[in-house]
Amino acid sequence: MKNEDMPNTTSPSRRQFMGGAFAAAAPFMIVPRHVLGGVGHTPPSEKLNIAGIGVGGQGAGDLNELRTENIVALCDVDEQRAAETFARFPSAKRYRDFREMLDKEEKNIDAVVVATPDHNHAVASMAAIKRGKHVYCEKPLTRTVFEARAIAKAAREAKVATQMGNQGMAFEGNRLINEWIADGAIGAVREVHVWSDRPTHNGKLFWAQGIERPTDTPPIPATLDWNQWLGPAPFRPYHPAYAPFVWRGWWDFGSGGLGDMGIHNIAPIFSALNLGAPSSIDSSSTLVFKESVPLASTVHYEFPARGDRPSVRLHWYDGGMLPPRPEELEKGRELNREDGIIFVGDRGKILVEGWGGNNPMLIPELKMKDYKQPPKTLPRSIGHHKEWIEACKGRGTTRSNFDFAGPLTEAVLLGTVSVRTGKRLLWDAENLRVTNVPEANDLLHYQYREGWTL
Numbered sequence: 264m265k266n267e268d269m270p271n272t273t274s275p276s277r278r279q280f281m282g283g284a285f286a287a288a289a290p291f292m293i294v295p296r297h298v299l300g301g302v303g304h305t306p307p308s309e310k311l312n313i314a315g316i317g318v319g320g321q322g323a324g325d326l327n328e329l330r331t332e333n334i335v336a337l338c339d340v341d342e343q344r345a346a347e348t349f350a351r352f353p354s355a356k357r358y359r360d361f362r363e364m365l366d367k368e369e370k371n372i373d374a375v376v377v378a379t380p381d382h383n384h385a386v387a388s389m390a391a392i393k394r395g396k397h398v399y400c401e402k403p404l405t406r407t408v409f410e411a412r413a414i415a416k417a418a419r420e421a422k423v424a425t426q427m428g429n430q431g432m433a434f435e436g437n438r439l440i441n442e443w444i445a446d447g448a449i450g451a452v453r454e455v456h457v458w459s460d461r462p463t464h465n466g467k468l469f470w471a472q473g474i475e476r477p478t479d480t481p482p483i484p485a486t487l488d489w490n491q492w493l494g495p496a497p498f499r500p501y502h503p504a505y506a507p508f509v510w511r512g513w514w515d516f517g518s519g520g521l522g523d524m525g526i527h528n529i530a531p532i533f534s535a536l537n538l539g540a541p542s543s544i545d546s547s548s549t550l551v552f553k554e555s556v557p558l559a560s561t562v563h564y565e566f567p568a569r570g571d572r573p574s575v576r577l578h579w580y581d582g583g584m585l586p587p588r589p590e591e592l593e594k595g596r597e598l599n600r601e602d603g604i605i606f607v608g609d610r611g612k613i614l615v616e617g618w619g620g621n622n623p624m625l626i627p628e629l630k631m632k633d634y635k636q637p638p639k640t641l642p643r644s645i646g647h648h649k650e651w652i653e654a655c656k657g658r659g660t661t662r663s664n665f666d667f668a669g670p671l672t673e674a675v676l677l678g679t680v681s682v683r684t685g686k687r688l689l690w691d692a693e694n695l696r697v698t699n700v701p702e703a704n705d706l707l708h709y710q711y712r713e714g715w716t717l
Contacts, residue, residue, distance in 0.1 A: 312371055312374070313376060314334075314337070315337050315355075315375075315376045315378070316338045316375060316377045318339045318345045318378070319344030319346075325401070326352070331652070335354075335355055335368065338361045339359070340488040341484075372394075373655065374398070378401045381516060381522065382494060382510075384400055384405050384410075385407070392421050397654070397655040398426075400414075401428035404665065406522075408707040413717055414665060414669060415666060418665040424660075425664045427667075429527050431528075432644075432663040433646060434619050435621075436531075436615065438639070438643065440534075440613065440620055441531075441534060441641055443613065444606065446636075448611065450608040452573075454607040455532050455607065456580070457529055457532060457604045457605075458528070458585055459525065460582070462520055463583065465601070473512075473556070473558040475554070476554050480501070481503065513554060514555065514683070519556030521560070521581055521682075526672065526675055528619065529671065529675060536575055540566075540673065541677065542689070543688060543690060544563070545687040546563065560582065561580050561584055562579040563577070589612055591627045599616040644662065684700055684702065686700050686703070
């Protein structure tokens with residue numbers, strides 16, 4: 264905003280305006296329509312300056328949802344994968360190293376979107392948080408348990424607006440689950456079953472798991488900066504078995520179906536039941552390889568009682584594994600094999616067919632038809648990405664901010680630690696430590712490569 268637009272006032276900084284401090288203090292004035300915008304338009308003076316880190320794939324979709332704002336800088340290590348996004352925002356400055364981008368563009372950036380592979384989430388998010396930038400980070404929030412705790416703490420202390428990319432937290436069904444359980448629709452919930460078919464989807468393999476590291480060393484594509492792609496992860500030669508997209512099946516880069524869809528599908532359970540840290544985690548799986556996620560696993564979490572709410576046993580299934588078919592399902596009806604949740608209460612069950620908590624219903628269908636739904640007590644979402652935009656501008660909050668996303672990510676990733684060790688873990692959340700399996704603590708974090716740090 265220019266000084267000449269505000270006679271007899273002191274021009275605020277952009278950050279003061281975005282935080283809402285100026286809006287509350289400024290005297291009444293008449294300004295031109297082009298400054299205010301019109302109905303359905305965001306005035307230029309109020310737009311965020313957003314930078315993207317990892318702008319191909321999911322990052323491209325996130326930036327498209329944020330296109331009402333100013334996309335001022337883009338960073339990606341794969342020029343070919345990012346080409347479409349570069350073309351969509353031709354005026355945005357381009358970078359390969361997000362650290363260089365944040366240093367050079369620091370005064371011009373209000374907020375950052377992180378949509379890299381998981382192993383770069385923490386270092387990129389922390390670099391932005393330390394510079395006082397608002398952060399939207401894709402799920403899972405981090406690759407390690409230690410990182411999840413550190414990122415949530417740093418964001419809280421910096422008082423920046425945050426959102427993790429589990430879009431299901433904006434679903435209507437997600438809120439209905441909360442309201443129905445609070446209403447006592449199925450009584451006290453003591454057990455939950457939740458699943459996803461990843462790494463497959465619709466019968467097709469999304470990425471490989473349960474394999475050894477490839478031994479051949481094909482040439483690195485000319486459009487890819489492999490060293491930057493690796494970021495803090497241990498060095499290994501390039502191979503198309505890792506990038507793009509198929510990195511989720513490798514422990515150094517991802518956490519398989521649990522880290523991917525577990526975040527989506529466990530989030531509504533955390534929200535509705537007000538879960539925190541688990542007290543124990545147990546698991547079983549197909550053959551565990553040193554470097555890649557097993558083909559299928561089940562993970563069993565124990566969550567302690569919270570106030571007047573009983574303890575909860577949560578069961579996760581992936582790779583095509585499913586929970587027992589509920590006896591309440593009508594004859595001939597089977598569970599959705601792709602994604603779902605079953606809340607088991609003292610007086611009934613809620614079945615969710617689909618990811619992220621959408622499409623909940625009491626079973627059998629007759630019980631759903633007879634159920635008088637309670638009033639809608641929770642605020643409805645204005646849109647997952649829109650929530651974050653408004654929070655960055657000092658108007659409201661987000662439903663999947665890092666105070667929620669951090670503990671959720673910790674719990675999910677503890678499941679992968681149990682799978683990797685093959686043992687039941689007793690968890691001391693306060694001290695961030697497994698108390699009964701000392702070697703499991705080595706999997707809570709790892710030594711970054713030289714030049715990389717939180």
